[in-house]
Amino acid sequence: xxxxxxxxxxxxxxxxxxxxxxxxxxxxxxxxxxxxxxxxxxxxxxxxxxxxxxxxxxxxxxxxxxxxxxxxxxxxxxxxxxxxxxxxxxxxxxxxxxxxxxxxxxxxxxxxxxxxxxxxxxxxxxxxxxxxxxxxxxxxxxxxxxxxxxxxxxxxxxxxxxxxxxxxxxxxxxxxxxxxxxxxxxxxxxxxxxxxxxxxxxxxxxxxxxxxxxxxxxxxxxxxxxxxxxxxxxxxxxxx
Ligand SMILES: Cc1cc2nc3c(=O)[nH]c(=O)nc-3n(C[C@H](O)[C@H](O)[C@H](O)COP(=O)(O)OP(=O)(O)OC[C@H]3O[C@@H](n4cnc5c(N)ncnc54)[C@H](O)[C@@H]3O)c2cc1C
Numbered sequence: 001x002x003x004x005x006x007x008x009x010x011x012x013x014x015x016x017x018x019x020x021x022x023x024x025x026x027x028x029x030x031x032x033x034x035x036x037x038x039x040x041x042x043x044x045x046x047x048x049x050x051x052x053x054x055x056x057x058x059x060x061x062x063x064x065x066x067x068x069x070x071x072x073x074x075x076x077x078x079x080x081x082x083x084x085x086x087x088x089x090x091x092x093x094x095x096x097x098x099x100x101x102x103x104x105x106x107x108x109x110x111x112x113x114x115x116x117x118x119x120x121x122x123x124x125x126x127x128x129x130x131x132x133x134x135x136x137x138x139x140x141x142x143x144x145x146x147x148x149x150x151x152x153x154x155x156x157x158x159x160x161x162x163x164x165x166x167x168x169x170x171x172x173x174x175x176x177x178x179x180x181x182x183x184x185x186x187x188x189x190x191x192x193x194x195x196x197x198x199x200x201x202x203x204x205x206x207x208x209x210x211x212x213x214x215x216x217x218x219x220x221x222x223x224x225x226x227x228x229x230x231x232x233x234x235x236x237x238x239x240x
Contacts, residue, residue: 002039002093005030009084010064015150019116020082021056022067024090029062032095034127035120035210035238041091042077051077054212054238055095056119058126068119099212099238101127105135106208112192112221114142117213118151120238124210129162139167140195142188142217145174152182188217189224196228204230211237 007024015021037054057066072078084090101124109128111121118141128135143149148171155167170188171178177185184191196204209230211221218239225235 002096003030005038005092005094006089007065007092009086009088009090012082012084012086015068016148018071019148019150020069020071022069022081022084023064024067025064026062030065030094031062032059033100034059034123035100036095036097036123037099037120038092038094039096040077040081042080044076049076051080052096053077053081054097054099054116054119054123056122058123058130060127060130068116068122070116097238099210099236100124102208102236105133106206107134108136108203108207109138110192110195110207110209111137111139112142112188112209112211112225113139114188114213114217114221115240117211117218117238117240119212121210121212122151125158125165129158129165133164135164137165138195139165140170140188140191141167142170142172142191142213144172146171146176146178146183149183156182189221192221192224193228196225196230207234209235211235213240215239 006027010025011023013021037052040051041048042051053067055065056068069078069081071082099120113121149169158165168184170184170191172187174185209225211218218237222235222237
């Protein structure tokens, strides 16, 4: 059942022109599974409207959580959140959602995300790494330009500490030649296509895919993954 919670903004970090990382302290314990979301009360004129945001941090910390928010032009919810001041409180209902890690954990997981679809997946990756899961994890993250990239140092550090974890930023529109090994200069669907077509067939027959991001991207990525021979049961998704 959804509980009611008050969150207090404790830190606001601008990650790119449009994306913010917000940290909140939680008034009372909030128990959630990695990948779940909360429903935020957003004041608009004289009413309250609801908006959904995935929890972007690991469930280990029950006193604090993080959100990754992309500002949508004239968007009521996203602008409300990023314009909060430190110390401001918000009302939320949580936890909600079924985009969570399955049990038993698969031996191989590929996370395919676009934009802020990274939020629930960051929570899952942190959860897996904290618990020293013996799962091989690959993250393919679709963004448009080099300037849209965020959390890179964090993911670099994760790969250094965890040989089972690797990631690529798939930059669909960047025309400047980039030499960094963690950048691919094509769309995330091409990254997925290359992985499935050129990867180890035996390994791929056991991989589970978790797909998250914008509505259209998720539909077309799922179609692509299925068309390359991965069955329904091995793909879980969340559409923003
Ligand atoms: C399960 C789930 C999890 C989500 N998690 C996150 C998250 O972690 N981080 C996050 O930033 N968002 C997340 N979203 C999206 C979020 O719920 C809002 O839809 C988004 O922030 C826009 O809401 P808004 O109130 O700012 O804009 P609105 O006031 O609803 O919309 C304003 C205008 O922008 C257009 N618009 C709405 N959404 C978008 C969009 N995404 N891109 C372009 N134009 C748009 C509308 O058509 C409208 O014209 C999630 C959505 C779902 C369903």
